[in-house]
Amino acid sequence: xxxxxMPEFSSSVKLKYVKLGFQYLVDHFLSLLLxxxxxxxxxxxxxxxPEEILNVWKSLHFDLVYLLCSCFxxxxxxxxxxxxxxxxxxxxxxxxxxxxxxCRVPFATFMEHSRLILNDKPKSVEFQMRILERSGLGExxxxxxxxxxxxxxPTMDEARSEAQMVIFTAMDDLFKKTDLMPKDIDILIVxxxxxxxxxxLSAMVINKYKLRSNIKSFNLSGMGCSAGLISVDLxxxxxxxxxNSNAIIVSTEIITPNYYKGNERAMLLPNCLFRMGSAAxxxxxxxxxxxxxxxxxxxxxxxxxxxxxKSYYCVxxxxxxxxxxxxxxxxxxxxxxxxxxxxxxxxxxxxxxPASEQLLFLLSLIGRKIFNPKWKPxxxxxKLAFEHFCIHAGGRAVIDELQxxxxxxGEHVEASRMTLHRFGNTSSSSLWYELSYIESKGxxxxxxxxxxxxFGSGFKCNSAVWKCNRTIKTPxxxxxxxxxxxYPVFIPEVVKL
Amino acid sequence: xxxxxxxxxxxxxxxxFKIWKRIDSKRDQNCYILDYQCHKPSDDRMVSTxxxxxxxxxNKHMRLNEYKFLLKAIVSSGIGEQTYAPRLFFEGREECPTxxxxxxxxxxxxxxxxxxxxxxxxxxxxxxDVLVVNxxxxxxxxxLSARIINHYKMREDIKVFNLTAMGxxxxxxxxxxxxxIFKTYKNKLALVVTSESLSQNWYNGNNRSMxxxxxxxxxxxxxxxxxxxxxxxxxxxxxxxxxxRTHHGAREDSYNACVQKEDELGRVGIHLxxxxxxxxxxxxxxxxxxxxxxxxxxxxxxxxxxxxxxxKLRGNPxxxxxxxxxxxxxAGINFKTGIDHFCxxxxxxxxxxxxxxSLDLSEYDLEPARMTLHRFGNTSASSLWYVLGYMEAKKxxxxxxxxxxxxFGAGFKCNSCVWEVVRDLNVxxxxxxxxxxxxxxxxxxxxxxxxxxKYGWIREEDDxxxxxxxxxxx
Numbered sequence: 001x002x003x004x005x006m007p008e009f010s011s012s013v014k015l016k017y018v019k020l021g022f023q024y025l026v027d028h029f030l031s032l033l034l035x036x037x038x039x040x041x042x043x044x045x046x047x048x049x050p051e052e053i054l055n056v057w058k059s060l061h062f063d064l065v066y067l068l069c070s071c072f073x074x075x076x077x078x079x080x081x082x083x084x085x086x087x088x089x090x091x092x093x094x095x096x097x098x099x100x101x102x103c104r105v106p107f108a109t110f111m112e113h114s115r116l117i118l119n120d121k122p123k124s125v126e127f128q129m130r131i132l133e134r135s136g137l138g139e140x141x142x143x144x145x146x147x148x149x150x151x152x153x154p155t156m157d158e159a160r161s162e163a164q165m166v167i168f169t170a171m172d173d174l175f176k177k178t179d180l181m182p183k184d185i186d187i188l189i190v191x192x193x194x195x196x197x198x199x200x201l202s203a204m205v206i207n208k209y210k211l212r213s214n215i216k217s218f219n220l221s222g223m224g225c226s227a228g229l230i231s232v233d234l235x236x237x238x239x240x241x242x243x244n245s246n247a248i249i250v251s252t253e254i255i256t257p258n259y260y261k262g263n264e265r266a267m268l269l270p271n272c273l274f275r276m277g278s279a280a281x282x283x284x285x286x287x288x289x290x291x292x293x294x295x296x297x298x299x300x301x302x303x304x305x306x307x308x309x310k311s312y313y314c315v316x317x318x319x320x321x322x323x324x325x326x327x328x329x330x331x332x333x334x335x336x337x338x339x340x341x342x343x344x345x346x347x348x349x350x351x352x353x354p355a356s357e358q359l360l361f362l363l364s365l366i367g368r369k370i371f372n373p374k375w376k377p378x379x380x381x382x383k384l385a386f387e388h389f390c391i392h393a394g395g396r397a398v399i400d401e402l403q404x405x406x407x408x409x410g411e412h413v414e415a416s417r418m419t420l421h422r423f424g425n426t427s428s429s430s431l432w433y434e435l436s437y438i439e440s441k442g443x444x445x446x447x448x449x450x451x452x453x454x455f456g457s458g459f460k461c462n463s464a465v466w467k468c469n470r471t472i473k474t475p476x477x478x479x480x481x482x483x484x485x486x487y488p489v490f491i492p493e494v495v496k497l
Numbered sequence: 498x499x500x501x502x503x504x505x506x507x508x509x510x511x512x513x514f515k516i517w518k519r520i521d522s523k524r525d526q527n528c529y530i531l532d533y534q535c536h537k538p539s540d541d542r543m544v545s546t547x548x549x550x551x552x553x554x555x556n557k558h559m560r561l562n563e564y565k566f567l568l569k570a571i572v573s574s575g576i577g578e579q580t581y582a583p584r585l586f587f588e589g590r591e592e593c594p595t596x597x598x599x600x601x602x603x604x605x606x607x608x609x610x611x612x613x614x615x616x617x618x619x620x621x622x623x624x625x626d627v628l629v630v631n632x633x634x635x636x637x638x639x640x641l642s643a644r645i646i647n648h649y650k651m652r653e654d655i656k657v658f659n660l661t662a663m664g665x666x667x668x669x670x671x672x673x674x675x676x677x678i679f680k681t682y683k684n685k686l687a688l689v690v691t692s693e694s695l696s697q698n699w700y701n702g703n704n705r706s707m708x709x710x711x712x713x714x715x716x717x718x719x720x721x722x723x724x725x726x727x728x729x730x731x732x733x734x735x736x737x738x739x740x741x742r743t744h745h746g747a748r749e750d751s752y753n754a755c756v757q758k759e760d761e762l763g764r765v766g767i768h769l770x771x772x773x774x775x776x777x778x779x780x781x782x783x784x785x786x787x788x789x790x791x792x793x794x795x796x797x798x799x800x801x802x803x804x805x806x807x808x809k810l811r812g813n814p815x816x817x818x819x820x821x822x823x824x825x826x827x828a829g830i831n832f833k834t835g836i837d838h839f840c841x842x843x844x845x846x847x848x849x850x851x852x853x854x855s856l857d858l859s860e861y862d863l864e865p866a867r868m869t870l871h872r873f874g875n876t877s878a879s880s881l882w883y884v885l886g887y888m889e890a891k892k893x894x895x896x897x898x899x900x901x902x903x904x905f906g907a908g909f910k911c912n913s914c915v916w917e918v919v920r921d922l923n924v925x926x927x928x929x930x931x932x933x934x935x936x937x938x939x940x941x942x943x944x945x946x947x948x949x950x951k952y953g954w955i956r957e958e959d960d961x962x963x964x965x966x967x968x969x970x971x
């Protein structure tokens with residue numbers, strides 16, 4: 001995205017205050033208009049004096065019938081208004097999976113395994129080391145037990161047991177936290193991109209928790225790291241149609257069957273970055289949940305760039321020349337992510353930006369079209385629309401790129417960087433780990449708006465906007481509970497191994 | 498005073514307007530099938546019983562008992578001589594498939610069907626607002642839905658969902674998603690693409706419960722255009738009346754009836770348990786319990802309740818029940834009062850027989866399902882649409898008729914829905930109907946397998962040591 005280059009005097013303080021004043025004026029336009037009107041009415045009332053006011057009141061002929069009718073109409077209008085409003089969708093609570101210490105993969109372990117498995121390909125081992133040094137991952141990320149074997153044993157049974165471990169632990173925690181009975185779940189959506197056995201993972205969850213037979217279950221797969229937000233979209237659409245329902249979303253990625261065993265460079269990259277993790281989320285549209293829910297869903301925008309060939313082929317599963325299946329990440333990934341983000345922002349901007357920013361953007365657009373095409377386009381300041389940002393921890397480069405494009409400060413992307421450091425790239429569940437980080441740091445206040453952005457294969461960019469419903473106390477449990485005090489850590493460019 | 502009157506009348510008229518708008522908006526929430534296109538693979542992919550025998554024989558791990566079992570299964574399956582298999586079976590590579598094979602199998606299907614569907618309806622791919630793809634046994638990155646979007650250059654703001662592993666009932670689940678989206682968003686066009694990927698799912702071991710799946714499934718698929726646009730409702734074929742989903746995953750025996758797992762030697766296959774028919778029956782009965790009150794007229798329900806009460810008073814258990822009756826109890830209720838046509842998932846001859854018995858259906862009612870099983874085999878989730886195509890080709894569908902779709906899936910699920918025919922459907926219009934070329938030959942005089950004689954000898958062959966099947970059969 002092109003940068004804004006304002007002339008020299010913009011850096012002066014005076015202009016900053018002018019901009020602030022302009023923003024205030026435009027954002028609160030309607031209320032500012034109301035003040036003079038109310039002032040006039042107040043002056044009139046004061047002028048008339050109490051006897052005249054009483055006369056006016058008496059002359060209105062308030063019959064009982066009139067009174068009753070007007071009350072009835074007022075009640076009727078308000079009830080029709082409330083019924084026809086789209087149902088608010090609440091995020092009641094969510095739980096992220098914290099892997100056991102025995103699954104940790106510090107750098108030393110990873111490199112040793114890599115040397116043993118790829119012992120006849122030193123160049124690939126060196127490549128993996130270079131990636132790991134610059135990856136932004138920490139020493140506490142985890143891989144499933146089957147991958148710890150040398151060589152890894154990715155059987156279907158092991159994959160199923162990893163799925164059971166990550167999904168059931170997260171769901172058990174969620175049930176405890178929210179006091180939800182399994183019988184009360186109406187909608188279940190499970191998304192896991194790379195592993196889909198028959199019967200589906202959603203059937204596995206239904207079997208374990210003995211869920212009702214008229215449950216609406218859906219199993220999405222193949223949709224990449226943005227599948228978590230696609231599940232939220234589906235849950236929202238279903239909750240609009242079915243009143244008083246609970247929806248559980250399980251977002252995970254099962255690593256076991258997808259460990260790349262070959263030595264093609266571009267396909268070794270996911271081995272270094274993807275780690276195990278999962279999240280279970282409870283959403284509902286019960287009105288009674290509006291007191292205990294953590295967030296309200298404001299907007300959700302999905303953008304699919306599959307029509308463009310370059311975007312489509314940038315994350316592609318294929319076989320290498322030896323027949324090993326792996327995921328090929330193209331070198332243009334950053335540029336394509338930037339393009340997808342631009343397309344997504346074009347749709348979400350008008351929904352979330354304050355009126356002042358939109359007006360400035362419109363003016364600069366008009367200016368560019370009519371006066372001088374050489375003007376740089378105005379990039380709206382998204383920091384005015386959101387207090388917190390959760391950028392999918394796809395990798396260090398993704399976070400850097402987005403920080404540059406959206407002109408965010410280090411603190412805004414801190415949640416994403418620290419999640420990448422502590423948990424690695426957990427695919428669709430990473431957004432929830434990041435949200436948990438912000439809560440654990442005690443930064444989430446009532447009314448704060450959060451923007452979750454995720455990218456996925458295909459190429460998709462999905463974003464969701466949540467509004468915090470109540471100030472969240474620092475959680476005592478959760479994935480960050482034992483280490484939040486150590487964060488944020490400084491992550492150097494290169495960690496020498 | 499006058500001001501008050503004016504204000505109140507304004508208020509009243511606004512309220513009436515709002516109420517009318519809300520009632521009117523209900524009309525936009527209907528789910529219509531605009532058109533559908535089933536896939537007929539090219540003739541060089543036809544697999545006869547003879548060829549099925551050859552493919553089975555290529556599996557070197559099997560012994561006599563397994564061969565017997567499989568050949569018996571094929572011969573008595575109700576599957577005919579013109580079903581289709583993926584290309585790699587003809588190249589002898591079923592035991593070492595590549596991912597490219599699976600993808601080309603899907604490409605052949607969706608490029609053909611979606612193109613025909615859009616051309617016939619004079620729509621462009623960028624008109625599609627919702628895309629739901631369900632292929633149970635294929636999981637690729639990018640997903641199949643992304644492949645379709647890339648091939649047809651669909652819009653950026655398309656709502657897309659990719660379902661997998663939901664078994665043979667996934668078609669109805671996709672329609673469920675579309676139905677829910679239509680209730681919230683107006684004027685949308687949805688495309689549901691349903692198929693099954695067989696290329697990578699050949700089991701090359703010898704575990705009895707897993708080899709059966711090799712012989713039952715055939716290639717096929719369907720693309721369905723759905724809409725809730727009022728302007729298109731005149732051109733629509735069917736309207737969705739109700740949809741009911743039942744999931745018995747909570748029961749251990751139902752959940753384990755159909756599981757994909759590794760055998761003792763680590764080869765992946767789909768294990769079909771002996772308790773599968775019972776699990777299916779239970780799920781079916783539960784599903785019927787929910788959907789029957791929604792689709793049958795009150796008089797029939799009343800009559801059924803009365804007959805139940807009378808039976809209870811008399812205390813009369815049913816005598817002389819056959820094996821089929823034990824597996825599928827008679828419903829005791831006349832479904833023909835509310836339903837005119839029955840679209841049964843062609844899971845196999847036993848499935849169709851069992852449903853026919855329990856719903857008390859005649860041969861005429863079961864004919865579409867039996868003929869689909871014979872001509873196209875068990876194409877998994879898309880089989881329902883082939884059965885519908887048969888009914889349409891036979892000119893059975895008249896305006897106002899109701900079609901009942903029943904499907905089963907792993908997990909164990911039973912999903913069903915009822916469609917109402919919107920306008921008389923005559924063959925002349927459905928140029929794309931896959932039955933057009935051969936409908937006059939159906940129903941044939943006999944659907945007994947011609948190889949019954951040829952492979953009948955295997956029932957007598959008992960000696961493992963002198964078993965020399967290759968020379969005999971070839």
